[in-house]
Amino acid sequence: MTLTEQLHDPSSFHDSNNVGERRLISIPSSWNGYIIDGAPLKGMGYATFRLRIRLPKYGKPKALKLSPISTAHKMWANGELISSDGQVSSEREGSEPKYYAKVVSLEQIDEDLELIVQVSNFMHRRGGYGNRLNSEIVKIY
Numbered sequence: 001m002t003l004t005e006q007l008h009d010p011s012s013f014h015d016s017n018n019v020g021e022r023r024l025i026s027i028p029s030s031w032n033g034y035i036i037d038g039a040p041l042k043g044m045g046y047a048t049f050r051l052r053i054r055l056p057k058y059g060k061p062k063a064l065k066l067s068p069i070s071t072a073h074k075m076w077a078n079g080e081l082i083s084s085d086g087q088v089s090s091e092r093e094g095s096e097p098k099y100y101a102k103v104v105s106l107e108q109i110d111e112d113l114e115l116i117v118q119v120s121n122f123m124h125r126r127g128g129y130g131n132r133l134n135s136e137i138v139k140i141y
Contacts, residue, residue, distance in 0.1 A: 007090055008048040010079045010116045030070070030126040043070075043127040046090050046120035053113040063103050069117070070124045071097035076116045077106055092122040 023036070034041045064082070066075070072086030072095055082105070086098035106113075121127030 006048060007046055007088065007118050007120075008116070009118075010076045010114070012048075013050060013114075013116065032126050041127075043125045044092075044122050045127055046088070046118070049115075049117040049119065051115040051117075053115070055111045055113055057111055064106050065103050066101060068099040068101050069119055070127055071095075071099050071121045072119070073099070074118045075104075078112075078114055080107075082106065086120075088118045088120045089122075090120065095120050095122045097121075097123040 023034070030043065031041050031045070031047065032043050064077070066083060069075075069085070072088045073084065074081065074088050075083040083102065085100060085102075087094065087096035089095040119127070
């Protein structure tokens with residue numbers, strides 16, 4: 001999954017010059033401890049994740065099962081907002097924590113799925129997309 005230390009919406013990825021520096025990160029995992037500019041990240045902060053999935057031609061997904069994303073997020077599937085919990089912000093004052101596990105409907109018209117996820121965390125010691133205790137963050141049904 002691609003990680004940027006900024007908040008981008010799906011249109012930002014149409015031109016790669018709009019996004020700036022990107023890093024690869026494994027999920028499920030918090031961003032704690034990832035080394036950026038020589039220093040390990042702490043739990044507080046914000047980022048945008050991008051995940052591109054090639055789905056099999058023979059089946060179409062109907063839903064995504066999401067584990068809690070600490071502590072606020074917005075998620076788009078192929079440019080359509082499909083999930084939002086809390087208030088995502090680049091600053092503590094504008095953020096509002098709220099995170100739940102959920103299942104969201106997904107309309108997929110072809111075999112390419114692009115997920116864009118904005119995440120901010122200013123309340124929990126671990127931040128990022130996922131929890132190390134989870135065995136699976138996104139499950140396509």
